Amino acid sequence: MTEIKNTFPKPFSSMLENYNLSKKNMPAGQKSRHWDIFPDDYEESIRQINAWKTFLRNPLSLGFNDSLINFDNARFNEKTKKYNNIDPWERRKKHDYANLIDEIISDPKEQENIIKVLNSISSVCGPDFLINNIETQIGSPQKHLVKYESDSLYCNRHDLSNIYYFWQISRAADKLIETDTPIIAEIGGGYGGVVSKTKKRYPKARFIIFDLPESLAVQTYYIFNTFPDSKILYLHDILERGSMIFYEDFDFILLPGWMIDHVPDKFIDLVINMRSMMEMPLNIIDFYFTHIQRTVKINGLFACFNRYHKPPDVALKNYPFDEFWTPVISQTSIIQNHIHDLILRRQEKESDFHVRDILKSLPPFIT
Numbered sequence: 001m002t003e004i005k006n007t008f009p010k011p012f013s014s015m016l017e018n019y020n021l022s023k024k025n026m027p028a029g030q031k032s033r034h035w036d037i038f039p040d041d042y043e044e045s046i047r048q049i050n051a052w053k054t055f056l057r058n059p060l061s062l063g064f065n066d067s068l069i070n071f072d073n074a075r076f077n078e079k080t081k082k083y084n085n086i087d088p089w090e091r092r093k094k095h096d097y098a099n100l101i102d103e104i105i106s107d108p109k110e111q112e113n114i115i116k117v118l119n120s121i122s123s124v125c126g127p128d129f130l131i132n133n134i135e136t137q138i139g140s141p142q143k144h145l146v147k148y149e150s151d152s153l154y155c156n157r158h159d160l161s162n163i164y165y166f167w168q169i170s171r172a173a174d175k176l177i178e179t180d181t182p183i184i185a186e187i188g189g190g191y192g193g194v195v196s197k198t199k200k201r202y203p204k205a206r207f208i209i210f211d212l213p214e215s216l217a218v219q220t221y222y223i224f225n226t227f228p229d230s231k232i233l234y235l236h237d238i239l240e241r242g243s244m245i246f247y248e249d250f251d252f253i254l255l256p257g258w259m260i261d262h263v264p265d266k267f268i269d270l271v272i273n274m275r276s277m278m279e280m281p282l283n284i285i286d287f288y289f290t291h292i293q294r295t296v297k298i299n300g301l302f303a304c305f306n307r308y309h310k311p312p313d314v315a316l317k318n319y320p321f322d323e324f325w326t327p328v329i330s331q332t333s334i335i336q337n338h339i340h341d342l343i344l345r346r347q348e349k350e351s352d353f354h355v356r357d358i359l360k361s362l363p364p365f366i367t
Contacts, residue, residue: 011224022213051097056139059092066158125167182269188276192222278310
């Protein structure tokens with residue numbers, strides 16, 4: 001580990017150390033088929049320092065970046081495995097991180113789609129919220145210049161969707177979280193876009209992120225560069241000092257998902273899961289629910305934005321919610337009609353009307 005710290009600058013030294021520790025300590029069965037997509041020698045990906053400057057446009061962010069969705073979906077095409085005659089998964093396997101997409105969106109149809117999404121989101125969250133939450137240029141995201149209100153904004157659909165879901169979270173958290181120093185956990189945070197917006201809105205909040213080792217490396221890069229003065233703790237800190245790290249002064253703790261069982265009881269004010277539980281095996285969903293329901297404070301929140309159904313057998317309505325949740329927000333997403341926006345509040349007494357009974361009316365329907 002000393003060699004890593006001496007050879008690589010931050011955050012790459014932290015990315016490598018945390019990845020190697022996480023890989024070494026990973027229990028069996030942590031990756032679903034959907035996420036078993038990273039090179040076995042992913043440490044070589046981390047070492048490609050120059051590639052990270054444009055990671056939002058190259059194979060480093062395949063699988064959790066909707067700007068690359070056409071390339072992402074190519075893996076499900078048994079005939080070619082390609083999009084635009086490119087096999088992006090083979091590129092990543094070989095650590096070829098040439099950009100897959102241009103920085104500026106030139107396709108008129110996609111430009112039109114961006115404007116439609118922007119107008120839809122603006123209509124519900126308002127122009128100020130939208131403008132204040134446009135993502136940074138870290139990772140060189142793809143973008144389209146839009147004239148909006150009195151501003152000119154660089155936008156893409158992935159970030160606009162993050163703004164929408166963050167608006168749902170913030171309108172509940174602003175009213176219901178009673179402290180200005182909340183503990184906020186995110187499970188499966190993509191490249192870090194939502195947690196970064198959340199930190200900017202709640203600067204005194206402390207964040208615990210749980211994810212796969214490879215995703216944690218990406219989040220480390222994004223968070224470190226977005227908040228260069230923040231204090232970030234990692235797996236090696238909890239292995240050295242145990243669960244006391246949760247009571248230390250920190251801005252972010254980045255941990256592999258299986259370490260959620262170290263979080264103290266009734267410790268977290270808000271848990272966020274956005275569009276990733278649907279990609280987990282049922283045993284991992286059960287594991288996370290056990291610890292969400294153990295660690296969320298009374299009156300704390302659980303923001304769960306997921307597909308109604310992920311074949312063959314994952315359905316939101318069947319998630320293992322216990323009897324101590326009450327709905328705050330429950331509606332179909334206005335931008336993705338296969339996603340349900342669900343925010344629940346933890347209560348001390350069992351609910352008279354179980355949340356699963358409330359969700360019975362959601363698809364899929366039994367015929």
